[in-house]
Amino acid sequence: MEKNAKIYVAGHRGLVGSAIVRALQAQGYNNIITKTHKELDLIDQKAVAEFFKTEKPEYVFQAAAKVGGILANSRYKAEFIYQNLQIQNNIIHNSYLNGVKKLLFLGSSCIYPKLCPQPIKEEYLLSGYLEETNDAYAIAKITGLMMCRSYNAQYGTNYISAMPTNLYGINDNFNPETSHVLPALIRKFHEAKVSGAPTVTVWGTGKVLREFLFVDDLADALVFMMNNYNDNIHANVGTGEDISIAQLADIVKKVIGYEGQIVYDSSKPDGTPRKLLDMSKLHGMGWKAKTSLEDGIRKTYQWVLDNKIL
Numbered sequence: 001m002e003k004n005a006k007i008y009v010a011g012h013r014g015l016v017g018s019a020i021v022r023a024l025q026a027q028g029y030n031n032i033i034t035k036t037h038k039e040l041d042l043i044d045q046k047a048v049a050e051f052f053k054t055e056k057p058e059y060v061f062q063a064a065a066k067v068g069g070i071l072a073n074s075r076y077k078a079e080f081i082y083q084n085l086q087i088q089n090n091i092i093h094n095s096y097l098n099g100v101k102k103l104l105f106l107g108s109s110c111i112y113p114k115l116c117p118q119p120i121k122e123e124y125l126l127s128g129y130l131e132e133t134n135d136a137y138a139i140a141k142i143t144g145l146m147m148c149r150s151y152n153a154q155y156g157t158n159y160i161s162a163m164p165t166n167l168y169g170i171n172d173n174f175n176p177e178t179s180h181v182l183p184a185l186i187r188k189f190h191e192a193k194v195s196g197a198p199t200v201t202v203w204g205t206g207k208v209l210r211e212f213l214f215v216d217d218l219a220d221a222l223v224f225m226m227n228n229y230n231d232n233i234h235a236n237v238g239t240g241e242d243i244s245i246a247q248l249a250d251i252v253k254k255v256i257g258y259e260g261q262i263v264y265d266s267s268k269p270d271g272t273p274r275k276l277l278d279m280s281k282l283h284g285m286g287w288k289a290k291t292s293l294e295d296g297i298r299k300t301y302q303w304v305l306d307n308k309i310l
C-alpha cells in the first residue's frame with residue numbers, strides 16, 4: 001500500500017477497526033476513509049453499493065462485525081448469523097464491483113472444529129463439528145473466507161483472510177452480559193476492589209485454555225498482511241501461547257490489585273476446551289506478537305481508568 005492509497009476501514013469504532021486506524025496512522029498512511037454506523041448502515045445493500053461507487057477505495061479492511069462473548073454468541077445466534085452475513089456480503093461483493101485492489105477479511109479462531117488437534121493449523125478448517133456456543137457466528141465467518149477464496153478463484157481478485165485468536169485491548173466491550181472473558185474480568189475485579197466485595201465470580205470451571213492477543217499487535221499483523229500476504233488460504237494470528245481461564249483470572253486480579261477470593265460458577269458454559277493457533281505461517285514470514293499478556297492487560301486497564309470506562 002502506498003502511503004496515500006485510499007484505504008477503507010469498516011468498523012473503525014470497534015476493538016479491531018480502531019486499532020487498525022491507529023496502526024495505519026502511526027505508519028504514515030494519510031488517506032483513510034471511515035464511516036460511522038449512523039452515516040453508513042453496512043447491512044443496507046443499497047447504501048453500501050452507493051458508498052463504494054462514490055468513494056472507490058483501493059484497499060479495504062473488513063473489520064465490521066457483530067461480535068460478543070460466549071453468552072451473547074449462544075443467546076443471539078440469529079442476530080450473529082444474519083448481521084455478519086449481510087455486512088460481509090455487502091462489503092466483499094461491492095469491493096469486487098468497484099475494483100478494490102486488495103481486501104482483508106477478518107474471521108475468528110472459532111471457525112475451527114471444537115475438538116481440533118492443537119496447535120490448530122489453517123488446514124484443519126472444516127475437518128470436524130463446530131463448538132455449539134458459537135456455531136452461528138463461526139458459519140458466517142467461514143462463509144466470509146470462502147467468499148474471498150471464491151472471488152479470487154473466479155474473478156482473479158486478491159482478497160485475503162486473517163483468523164485472530166481471542167482479542168482484547170482499547171475500545172473493547174466491557175458489558176458484563178455480552179463481553180468476552182478478559183474485559184469481563186477487568187470489570188469484575190475493578191468493581192470488587194472499589195466496593196470491597198469479598199469474592200469475584202468467574203464463569204465456567206476455569207480449566208479451559210485460551211490464547212489472548214493484544215489488539216494493537218493484531219493491527220500490526222493486519223497491516224503487515226496487507227503489504228506482504230497474498231495466499232488464498234487464510235492465516236492465523238495469535239501469540240502461539242495459551243493459558244487457563246483460572247491463570248488469566250490470577251493475572252487480572254494481580255494487575256488490578258484485588259485481594260479477595262475467586263469463585264467459579266460451573267453453571268455457566270466453558271465453551272471449547274482449547275483453541276491454540278499454530279503460528280508457523282506468519283512467524284515464518286517474520287511477523288511476531290510483541291506485547292506480553294500482563295503488559296497488554298496493564299495497558300488496557302490504564303486506558304479504562306484514564307477514560308473512565310468503568
Ligand code: GFB
Binds near residue numbers: 070180181
Ligand atoms: O471470552 P469468552 O466469552 O469466549 O469466554 P470463547 C472464554 C472462557 O472464559 C469461557 C470463561 O470458558 C467462559 O466461560 N469466562 C469466565 C467468562 N468468566 C467469564 C465472564 O465473566 N465473561 C465471559 N464472557 N466469559 C468466543 C466466541 O468464545 O470467542 C466467539 O463465542 C469468538 O465466537 C470469541 O470466537 C473469540 O473464547 O469461549
